[in-house]
Amino acid sequence: MYEEFLHLQQGSSSVVEYHKRFLELACFARMLVPTELAKVEKFVAGLNYEARKALTVSKPRTLKEAYLSATDLYRVQQLQRGSFEPAKKRNEGGGPHRFKKPRQDFRAKNAPSPPQGSTRVESRDQAKTFACRRCGKDHVGKDCQG
Template sequence: MLEEWIRMFDKIFEVVDCPEDRQVELATFYLRQQADLWCMFERPACRQDPEFGWESLKDKLLERFYPAHVKVEKYEEFLHLKQVSISVMEYHKKFLELARFASVLVPIGESKVEKFVAGLNFEARKALTVSKPKTLNKAYLCAIDLYRVQHVQKGIQETRMRSFETSVAPVVMSLSFTGAEPS
């Protein structure tokens, strides 16, 4: 949440061309709850530092509200991330959320693609290993297409099974009531 907030302000400052000397003031105006209390007590000491600015505030906020043990937990979660029973979209979203904690593990595009593919279910992993997508986005699009096709195929199989059951069941039932042997 905090990282999203920081990225949002980075974008706002860039778009509105906010002067550097006003960025801290604007950002701290929007702080809430614990972060607002923290800032209220830290602001006087921060203002004593002539070099203090938006980048310094971001670092201090992340240091305070995103401690090292949380980063380690997220890194571990990323290491063991698997699609299992979630959709490709959910897996991709979780992958992106956690990948930032493992920049050492997946520093370049190819490593990210390999890690993403390795966490997919077996069928998707098999298909993407053959197609060898070069970017994470291509891997995601291939996996989502495969997932869609698998769902269509599953629906067709279920429809066939239901139609088979409705066409065969009356015949089997009539044979069992008459005592006739099927030929």
């Protein structure tokens, strides 16, 4: 138990699990952590890099402060990872260079037909065709009946 406490690291476990294991093993290695400050230093040293970096800056004075700060940071990291999941799922399969499909342009179909007295000039090869307001298809001279 002493050896396990000596090499205890958070690894892939949560902060809560790491803290629980830390407290279980600390009672077997009282010589390693005789003071509260020693406990804080050992606890912080076993945390993952991001948590260790944050707690080194905040300098908690008690094990409880260190634990609460680490759990808050862990919770924020989980929320942040959760918010990126939909983006990750959207980008799956295409890698970082995947491009979005271009949107179909519906403006031409839904554009209102010009007034009958329009001065629009067209070549003889092109017929006047406008999209139906109901179905979007081209009808010659009238709207569809549905």
